[in-house]
Amino acid sequence: MSASKLPAISVPALPSEIIEAILTLLPAKSLGRFKSVSKTWNSLISDPKFIKKNLQHHPQTPTKLILLSDTDSLQYSLDTNQFLPYLNINNNDDDDDIPATAVKEVSFRFKEIFGSCNGLVLAKDENDTIFMINPATQDRFEVPLPPFVLPDDIDLIVWYGFGYDSSTDDYKVVSLTIWYLRREYEPYSMDTYVSLYSLRNNSWNKLSNSSHFFGLHADSPVVINQSSYQWFNDFSTISAFSFTTEEFSEFRLQFLDLFKNRLVQFYDLVDIGGKLGVFLRVGGGGFEMWVMEDVGTNTWTRVCFHEFKDLRDRLKPVCLVEGSYRDIILDVKGDVLVFNIDDGRSRNVRIEGGPAGGFTVLGTYAESLESPKRILTPP
Structure with a gap:
């Protein structure tokens, strides 16, 4: 047949x-x-x-980098797991680049990113509007401003933390506002309050124990395991805010006792594979990162970046390479590098498919179908 x-x-x-x-x-x-x-x-x-x-x-889905081009101001996304196939290749010293293909231009424009969770990103656009967006689906929701009245003649410092409360299936935004009142011939004054936004309720509430934040350093926090971590101004203690219990706690960085007679400069708190990383520079010793293995016992693992000992410009760990717990993605002077913890060696990432200039890493997210509309829709 x-x-x-x-x-x-x-x-x-x-x-x-x-x-x-x-x-x-x-x-x-x-x-x-x-x-x-x-x-x-x-x-x-x-x-x-x-x-x-x-x-x-x-x-857990592959982490994507949100990249800002230094040459054309466009923004791109790139899967971190694309680096993995090249990490075990023994290249010559003259050819240490890791090619990364399929960089994708994105249509949104972020001015500042405050965090990401389950595929949603909390960000500010060029008009200073705060919104939640899913970069993969483009679903977007504008977060209303807190309704609390402040004096007119003030200077403000505001930071935001963004996290998920699994007990109520809700996304929440914690906001710290520090305002400084400057009037001629009157004493200088300041005040602060902390407020919490619930996406499910689409409303803001003031938290009663906002005095806890008088000593906090006004940088964006890092959110890990449904808690937002933030430095105090003396950098020896970290505050943690739980999105589930809506309560504060704090703990001291015990490893700092090792540096009593040495100058320590503090930089960032970083999410390293779901663990809290404290990134700092020790006088004469270069950059280091201390990774908290267990919140309950306050135990830490030390990672040294001796290769960058003489680097004066900003060095920032971003995240782990997807699929590897030994390779850290770094943002160094507008270049994307991968640093191996075991051999202390870094390799440049040559991004194919994008512009020839360098990139700055604005943030990360994990691709998902999640949408703010899901939370706002009655069950």
């Missing part, structure tokens, strides 16, 4: 329950494409209950 005369085979349609179960297991990147298969699939993949199930099946 010739191929042209083969009988047609009828393939029975799968039950909708099985189709939904299969789709739930797929990554967000694939599901975004599958929305165009049919109106039924589009409706299913956009359903808030489906989005939550998919997020539960993919709590």
Whole structure:
């Protein structure tokens, strides 16, 4: 029998329950494409209950870097797991670049990023509007300003922390406002308050123990395991705010006892594979990062960046390479580098598909279908 005369085979349609179960297991990147298969699939993949199930099946997805081009001011995204295949290749000393392909230009423009969680990014745009956005789906929600009245003639310092409360399935924003009152012929004065925004309730509330924040350093915090970590001004103690309990706690950095007679400059708090990293520079010893292994016991692991001992410009650890717990992505003078903890060696990342100039890492996010609309939609 010739191929042209083969009988047609009828393939029975799968039950909708099985189709939904299969789709739930797929990554967000694939599901975004599958929305165009049919109106039924589009409706299913956009359903808030489906989005939550998919997020539960993919709590950890490849981390994407949000990159700002130094040459054309455009912004790009890049998967960190693209570095992994090249890390074990023994290159010559003259060829240490790691090519990274498929850099993707994004349509949004971030002026400042305050954090990301489950695929959502809390950011400020060029008009100083605060919003939550999913860079993968472009779903966006403008966060209303706190309704609390402040004096007119003041200078403000405001920082935001962004996290998830699994107990209520809610995204929350903690905001610290420090205001300075300067009036001629009157004493200088300051005050501060901390407020909390709930996406589910779409409302702000003042927290009663805002006096806790009088001593906090006004930099953006880092959020790990549903808690926001922030330095005190003396840099010897860290404050933690829990998005679940909405309470503060603090702990002292015990490893600082090792540097009693040495100058220590403090830089960033960093999320390193779900662990808190304290990044600093020790006089005469170069850059170091101390990674907290266990919050309860306050135990730390030391990582030294001796290669950058003489570097005067800003050096910032960003995150781990996806799939590796020994390779840290660094932002160094507008270049993206990968630093290996074991051999103390860094390698440049040559980003293919983007402009020839350097990049600055604005932040990170994990690709998902999550949407602020899911939380705002009544169950």
